[in-house]
Amino acid sequence: MATGEDVWDSLPEEDQKSKDAENKKIEKDFQVSINEVRLKLSDLTGQRSQLEETRSQLARELAKVEAELSRTTDECQEKVSQLRRIEQDYHVSRKRRTETLHDIWFKMRRFFRQKRGEDPDAPDHLGPESQGIVLPEMLPELSLGFNGPTPRVEPTNGTAVVVDRPEEEDEEDEDEDRMEGVEHHDNRGAKSLVDIVDADGNVIGPVEQIVPCNQWVGGIQQLEIRRPVKIRRGRRFNTTHLAGIYERTEAEGVKWLSCQEMPILR
Secondary structure (H helix, E strand, O other): OOOHHHHHHHOOHHHHHHHHHHHHHHHHHHHHHHHHHHHHHHHHHHHHHHHHHHHHHHHHHHHHHHHHHHHHHHHHHHHHHHHHHHHHHHHHHHHHHHHHHHHHHHHHHHHHHHHOOOOOOOOOOOOHHHHOOOOOOOOHHHHOOOOOOOOOOOOOOOOOOOOOOOOOOOOOOOOOOOOOOOOOOOOOOOOEEEEEEOOOOOEEEEEEOOOOOOHHHHHHOOOOOOOOEEOOOOOOOOHHHHHHOOOOOOOOOHHHHHHHHHHHHO
């Protein structure tokens, strides 16, 4: 019986060569296909590794972002609460300062009526607003939540501000006698509250801040200075008179207060 090898050998040589060429081609095609797939698989494996690394990196970044977002959200809530507390404190402060301003105003008006020999308990319907003495304008970002009118006031820098107002028509009669032997007022380092000027606007000198000796002196120094103290034409007032306002011969400090009354309460 013929073996397989014998059968193959019995084929014509041309058929054998044809079969051999066909088999080699098939083997080659498979090899090419395998190589192509392996190359593509290698590329895909590399891309998968890169994507996995990117995913891990993004996951770490996302965790950081989530933590930062949580921290920022908590801080925002804290600032919202803080802002609400500040706004509430601000309105309470304005209400208290307005009440204090009115209290000082009426007490000082009563005090000076009494010093002028007038009835201190006479009806007084004029408030500080009648002279434009009000708190600074409310902060614009808070004014929307404020029910009252927004007051208007001229800006100040801690010194007298001349506002477009009519000059005093009547001033209190002052002692025109030259003051002799008054105690020297050491104004070194003292804060200037307001200037005293003559009828032509020439500065005679400043009224210095003093240690509050009573509630009147302390209270009037908290009020806004609206304009310089102006001496009427024909009145005598010089540096000697100015030095005399610091006399402590009476507890109220009336002379010093008189200089402060004109630019504030008139």
